Amino acid sequence: DAKTTQPPSMDCAEGRAANLPCNHSTISGNEYVYWYRQIHSQGPQYIIHGLKNNETNEMASLIITEDRKSSTLILPHATLRDTAVYYCIVRPRSNDYKLSFGAGTTVTVRA
Amino acid sequence: IAGITQAPTSQILAAGRRMTLRCTQDMRHNAMYWYRQDLGLGLRLIHYSNTAGTTGKGEVPDGYSVSRANTDDFPLTLASAVPSQTSVYFCASSAQPGANVLTFGAGSRLTVL
Numbered sequence: 319d320a321k322t323t324q325p326p327s328m329d330c331a332e333g334r335a336a337n338l339p340c341n342h343s344t345i346s347g348n349e350y351v352y353w354y355r356q357i358h359s360q361g362p363q364y365i366i367h368g369l370k371n372n373e374t375n376e377m378a379s380l381i382i383t384e385d386r387k388s389s390t391l392i393l394p395h396a397t398l399r400d401t402a403v404y405y406c407i408v409r410p411r412s413n414d415y416k417l418s419f420g421a422g423t424t425v426t427v428r429a
Numbered sequence: 430i431a432g433i434t435q436a437p438t439s440q441i442l443a444a445g446r447r448m449t450l451r452c453t454q455d456m457r458h459n460a461m462y463w464y465r466q467d468l469g470l471g472l473r474l475i476h477y478s479n480t481a482g483t484t485g486k487g488e489v490p491d492g493y494s495v496s497r498a499n500t501d502d503f504p505l506t507l508a509s510a511v512p513s514q515t516s517v518y519f520c521a522s523s524a525q526p527g528a529n530v531l532t533f534g535a536g537s538r539l540t541v542l
Contacts, residue, residue: 350529359536360535361433361534362521363533364530364531411527416487417531418472418474419464419473420471421470
């Protein structure tokens with residue numbers, strides 16, 4: 319799987335948008351970008367995924383650059399409950415591949 | 430509520446003892462996974478099962494075994510626990526192997542002394 323690079327931590331003000339970057343410069347054409355998050359003492363939770371088009375769901379938006387070498391997860395109106403570790407993962411959509419989680423970005427939303 | 434149930438929530442175990450972590454899902458998912466989470470190392474895949482009756486090795490399978498006798502249950506066994514197996518263990522499932530969305534359990538915290 320392509321390697322991803324995320325900042326180890328970031329702070330965000332409550333009510334503001336949180337923009338979480340992820341670099342995946344070695345991504346190949348068949349690899350998707352996935353985002354998960356893990357709130358303290360809970361299991362990871364799926365957020366969103368995409369291949370090359372921008373995606374939006376009820377939780378977040380995913381912006382993928384045209385060259386696909388980086389992406390940004392956007393939490394439009396961060397709340398205190400969004401404080402978590404956010405994982406960016408790239409992986410082919412194939413049953414031969416399993417999700418590998420790195421260290422992620424620890425996001426702290428402050429009141 | 431549909432999801433994954435893990436047991437025990439927490440356990441302290443003497444080194445050398447046998448331990449089985451239980452995982453049950455009620456979503457009729459075909460694929461199931463066991464991950465361990467250690468500080469600074471993220472989540473690492475231990476074993477997986479694409480469907481009932483089949484299992485496979487993940488990144489860190491040594492010292493662990495699994496079985497998948499039916500769709501719902503996927504127990505993880507430590508035959509002879511060692512202190513390096515102190516970790517938080519997460520069970521997960523997906524509708525199909527390689528599916529986009531994994532559902533995770535709440536985790537089992539294991540301490541081996």
